[in-house]
Amino acid sequence: MKGKPLASIASAGLSKFGRRDGLYARELFLEAVNEAVERCPNVDLRKDVQALFVGHMGESYEHQGHTGPTLADWAGLLPAPAVRVEAACASSGVALRLGILAIASGLFNVVMVGGVEKMTHRTTAEAVEFLAMASDFPFEQWHGVTFPGLFALMATAHMNKYGTTEEQMALVAVKNHRNGSLNPKAHFQREVTLEEALASRVVAWPLKLYDCCPISDGAGCLILTKPELAKRFTDEPVHIVGSGQASDSIGVYEREEFTSLAAAKEAARQAYETAGLSPKDVQIAEVHDCFTIAEIIAYEDLGFCKPGEGGRLVEEGITALNGSMPVNTSGGLKAKGHPVGATGVAQAYEICLQLTGQAGRRQVEGVNVGLTHNVGGSGATAVVNIYKRG
Numbered sequence: 001m002k003g004k005p006l007a008s009i010a011s012a013g014l015s016k017f018g019r020r021d022g023l024y025a026r027e028l029f030l031e032a033v034n035e036a037v038e039r040c041p042n043v044d045l046r047k048d049v050q051a052l053f054v055g056h057m058g059e060s061y062e063h064q065g066h067t068g069p070t071l072a073d074w075a076g077l078l079p080a081p082a083v084r085v086e087a088a089c090a091s092s093g094v095a096l097r098l099g100i101l102a103i104a105s106g107l108f109n110v111v112m113v114g115g116v117e118k119m120t121h122r123t124t125a126e127a128v129e130f131l132a133m134a135s136d137f138p139f140e141q142w143h144g145v146t147f148p149g150l151f152a153l154m155a156t157a158h159m160n161k162y163g164t165t166e167e168q169m170a171l172v173a174v175k176n177h178r179n180g181s182l183n184p185k186a187h188f189q190r191e192v193t194l195e196e197a198l199a200s201r202v203v204a205w206p207l208k209l210y211d212c213c214p215i216s217d218g219a220g221c222l223i224l225t226k227p228e229l230a231k232r233f234t235d236e237p238v239h240i241v242g243s244g245q246a247s248d249s250i251g252v253y254e255r256e257e258f259t260s261l262a263a264a265k266e267a268a269r270q271a272y273e274t275a276g277l278s279p280k281d282v283q284i285a286e287v288h289d290c291f292t293i294a295e296i297i298a299y300e301d302l303g304f305c306k307p308g309e310g311g312r313l314v315e316e317g318i319t320a321l322n323g324s325m326p327v328n329t330s331g332g333l334k335a336k337g338h339p340v341g342a343t344g345v346a347q348a349y350e351i352c353l354q355l356t357g358q359a360g361r362r363q364v365e366g367v368n369v370g371l372t373h374n375v376g377g378s379g380a381t382a383v384v385n386i387y388k389r390g
Contacts, residue, residue, distance in 0.1 A: 002276030005239035007103035008230035008390065010110075010223045011040030012349045017218035017337035018120075018187040025062055025118040025219065026074045028339075029054075032114065032221035033075045042233045043110070043223055045076050050108045052082040053099045055092025055115035056341040058130045062118055077112065088134035089290060091115060092220065093344025093374030093383035097245050099224045100385070109226055115346070116219035117339035127215045131340070134377035136251035148212060148291070150252050150378045152204035155293040157258035159206065162308030164296065166206050170197035171314045172292035173210040173334055179321055180331025182362040187216045187337030211292040216337030220345035222352075230390060236356045242277060242386030244270025250380040259308075261379035264301040268373070271384040272303075279303030282386070283325070283367040284354055286347035288375040289332040298373050299327070302384070321362060329354060329362045344374035344383060355389040 013035030015028045037043065052072045059065040068082030085095040092115025099113035119127050132141050135150065158164045174194050180186040192210060200209035223233070230237035246266035249255055255262065272278055279302060287302070289295035296310035304325060305313050313319050319327040330336045330350040333343060351370035353359040368389045375382050 002274065003241055005227040005241050006243055006274070007100045007224045007240050008227045009238040009240065009348070009352055010225045010230055010233035011036040011043065012352045013039065013221040014185055014346055014349045015219045016185050017216050017339060020118070020120070020217040023118070023217070025064070025116045026071055028118060028217060028219040029071050029114060029116045029221065030074050032219045036221045036223055040223060040233050048110045049077055049080055049112045049223070051080055051102060051111045052077055053085055053095040053102070053111065053113050054082065055085045055087070055095040055344060057086055057088055057091050057117060058133070060130045061122055071114065071116070075112070087381045088376035089288070089338070089340045090344055090374045090376030090381040090383055091341045093372070094245065094381065096222065096344055096348060096385065097243060097383050100240055100243050103224050103226055109229060111224050112221060113224055113345060114219065114221040115342035115344060117341035118217050119215045119339060120217050124215065139251050139253060147378065148204040148207055151291040151293055152207050153252060154258050154297065155206050158293060158297065161259055164311040166198065167194070168311035168315050169206070169211055169292040169296065170194055172289060172295045173197045175314060175320055176289060176328050176332040176334040179329050179362055180335025182360070183331050183336060186331040186335050187214055188331070188335045207291055207293070213290050213333040213338040216339045218337055218339035218342045218346065220342045220349050222345055222348055237390035238352045238355050239388045239390050240385055241388050242271035242275025244268060244274065245383045246270070248380050250377065252378050260297060261301055261375065261382060263379055263382035264298065264373060264375060264384065267382040267384040268302050271386050275386040277369065277386060281369050282371045283369050284329065284351065284364055285327050285371040285373065286330060286332070286350050287327055287373040288343070289328055289334050290338060290375070292334065294375070295328065295332065302371065302373060321364065326364050329359065329364060344372070347372040347374060348385065351387050355387060
């Protein structure tokens with residue numbers, strides 16, 4: 001039935017994002033789990049949680065695979081089954097999707113969904129190489145194309161087709177840094193000016209340093225349950241009423257369109273249909289702004305505006321914290337940070353805070369419907385979820 005909750009979020013936790021020297025991924029995950037338990041003292045992890053789905057992109061960072069049971073052990077969930085999910089930067093978005101399906105299927109009453117990545121102890125060159133594994137090896141990686149280069153192709157195509165400007169992209173960075181300055185868990189907690197963003201060094205034209213998200217460490221955690229059981233654990237559940245996931249070719253060169261992500265559009269279509277809602281019903285969103293052009297394209301793919309009008313939305317302040325459609329109130333990947341395996345769950349964490357009035361200085365008043373948009377690689381995977389206040 002359209003609009004009927006698929007699953008409910010009973011609690012959520014997030015580690016501090018940024019450079020977390022001296023900590024392993026498992027310790028970051030435990031930070032997130034501990035917060036989730038503090039927020040929901042009625043949950044007994046060993047007794048109530050029946051499974052763990054955790055997003056984790058790269059075992060190369062810590063030379064550690066078999067992440068599922070490793071994290072289940074540290075979180076005190078043994079002997080519950082634990083599964084590591086890998087879908088590049090959408091790893092925990094897909095883990096969340098699997099958790100939703102596990103609850104909706106009736107097989108489980110309560111599951112934990114998480115995501116984690118420890119990246120900053122590696123050199124920039126190593127991190128870039130590991131991230132590039134999410135692109136096509138023989139036709140992209142082999143020729144030296146990295147993700148800044150791939151999204152620069154999208155940016156130049158968007159500029160050529162629609163007249164999108166470097167200034168509009170820089171305004172995304174300015175907005176998200178402003179929001180990040182209000183988020184105590186963000187990697188970057190300082191504002192930047194438009195002049196600073198435009199004057200920053202070129203990474204892959206037209207993308208400059210401030211158009212690119214940072215390499216970060218961090219973890220997130222959600223406790224999902226059946227909607228009819230949610231009030232057992234919390235007085236303020238957040239219901240997931242829509243969910244969609246889709247795939248596209250891993251190589252950008254194979255796609256008919258460079259200015260849109262087909263997988264994101266299809267995932268959004270599924271989510272809206274499941275929820276019985278339209279883009280006009282969404283009041284707040286967390287979107288995948290790995291690069292500033294990605295946020296502009298997300299506005300269009302999600303139906304917040306027509307194709308080619310994404311730059312105008314940020315230019316007119318519509319997606320600002322005090323705008324009519326706030327986007328990335330957390331600071332987004334751009335300022336909150338992008339520990340790739342944790343990002344999808346971190347987006348849901350922010351929506352939970354906003355819908356329950358717990359977002360502090362960045363709180364948007366009166367929001368009841370939120371959306372998350374998580375993209376893997378250059379768009380080969382996309383997950384969109386829609387949330388309602390309980």
